[in-house]
Amino acid sequence: MADIMTPALGESVTEATVARWTKKAGEAVRKDEILVELETDKVSLEVAAPSDGVLSEILAGEGDTVEPGTVLGKLSEGAAAAPARSEPKAEAPKAEAPKPTEAPKPAPAPAAEARPAAPSAQRVAAENNLDLSKVAGSGKDGRVTKGDALAALEARASAPAAAPAPAAPRELHEREERVRMTRLRQTIARRLKEAQNSAAMLTTFNEVDMSAVMALRSEYKDVFEKRHGVRLGFMSFFVKACIAALKQVPDVNAEIEGQDIIYKNHYDIGVAVGTEKGLVVPVVRDADQLSLAGVEKAIGDLGKKARDGQLALEDLQGGTFTISNGGVYGSLMSTPILNAPQSGILGMHKIQERPMVVKGQVVVRPMMYLALSYDHRVVDGQGAVTFLVKVKEAIEDPQRLLLDL
CATH class of the missing domain: 3.30.559.10 (Chloramphenicol acetyltransferase-like domain)
Structure with missing residues (x-):
């Protein structure tokens, strides 16, 4: 295991900011390949891999302030890439076997607000961008039928155009963007x-x-x-x-x-x-x-x-x-x-x-x-x-x- 260190930053420069990692934990790297970019008050610096291996751990994230000699991450020298760590796959949940002394747990009931819909109603909804959760079902146990979906479509088509709503907070957010100044821009x-x-x-x-x-x-x-x-x-x-x-x-x-x-x-x-x-x-x-x-x-x-x-x-x-x-x-x-x-x-x-x-x-x-x-x-x-x-x-x-x- 090798440490990825913050290099000397130069005269009168005592700290830097981690600007960007070019690799993710678990990815294979080659010797002298650029791993991370640092920003100081005056220049940008690149830190290269000291040897072939796998970036096993990132200790200083993007935006963190580091000093010369700070360990930025860990490199497993000579190791092969570990795709499972860099691209974790979601595993299907395994059913827990009941213990001998316990009765099997019943499956949880479906949420009350979820309204079952007939396959034909689902097809109509998919083709017409219809939200079935807002459609009242007339079938057994509140099941949404194809007729319910068609009636909802007809009602939507005949409804008068709604007045434009006032600007939502999301739209206001799109008019502005807050970005942290880089260390160079601050300097x-x-x-x-x-x-x-x-x-x-x-x-x-x-x-x-x-x-x-x-x-x-x-x-x-x-x-x-x-x-x-x-x-x-x-x-x-x-x-x-x-x-x-x-x-x-x-x-x-x-x-x-x-x-x-x-x-x-x-x-x-x-x-x-x-x-x-x-x-x-x-x-x-x-x-x-x-x-x-x-x-x-x-x-x-x-x-x-x-x-x-x-x-x-x-x-x-x-x-x-x-x-x-x-x-x-x-x-x-x-x-x-x-x-x-x-x-x-x-x-x-x-x-x-x-x-x-x-x-x-x-x-x-x-x-x-x-x-x-x-x-x-x-x-x-x-x-x-x-x-x-x-x-x-x-x-x-x-x-x-x-x-x-």
Whole structure:
């Protein structure tokens, strides 16, 4: 017999919730087959079978809170499956033989409210969805006859349509559904509210003409993908533009700890990713040292891990600045909430063609609103506006990124 244990959950994570068992007690399992999924405050974890055998017992049910080292269940190693335990068959009740000193017990009388019906009446009822329990029987001992069933059908057909009944509690219940928040959703809610409560949060806006980046991407996207094995998207340009702006406005790359301001001399950029279970922010490490292709590959790998529920704790920790792209969902403008303890987050939005005045001429340009939410305790208004202007300049003239301007 082997114990199925809760694994180590990572730094600062002390408990998890049992989300789902993939096997039932009595089912055969193979070594390394996933048995149970756990949810922590930050990621989902999968616990695999330590060996071949049968899941003999489940000790922590779905929804239970467990700690590292808690026994989740028992595995009978090397045993064959026991169908009788996983699919219990109902056995016919056995008649108890009377004891020699006792007389046989008489069979219980049928319930008084049960009205016997003739087979022909039962057939009529089955074909016409008729409830015989509401039909008065005229036969012997109250037996419902075929004539009684036919008379009930005739009476039902001639009865006036009943007025619609008021909404029943069952119908009200169908209008609502109460679902317990997942541990990840609870953590998201708590952290977002903590960010609002602790930071002096403010948002400033600007807009950027995407023409240059879109033209550059259109010209080189095929050869870029062929050369690097990854598609050229907009996010890598914004990551590089933000890093250039962070270097000029270091306050946005800082955080408050107690009475100190910690200025970060590295650029670990969090990229918000929406998943079925909620929003997560995996981190692209040392993004300033990566090429555009390197950034795209890192974002692609982290996005896939997020959607597959394979993110590790180290993928989510230590970011210095965050970028959130609501434009993929059609958002035209928003005020993103800080990813504490960071002091800044950039919100990207939908690219929308708008009439713009360029050198005295009205032209149509693909425009995007940018929003920078920042902690006013660290970042002054001038710094926030300067940051957005630097991002705007880099996107509208991508050559500036190559020349480090």
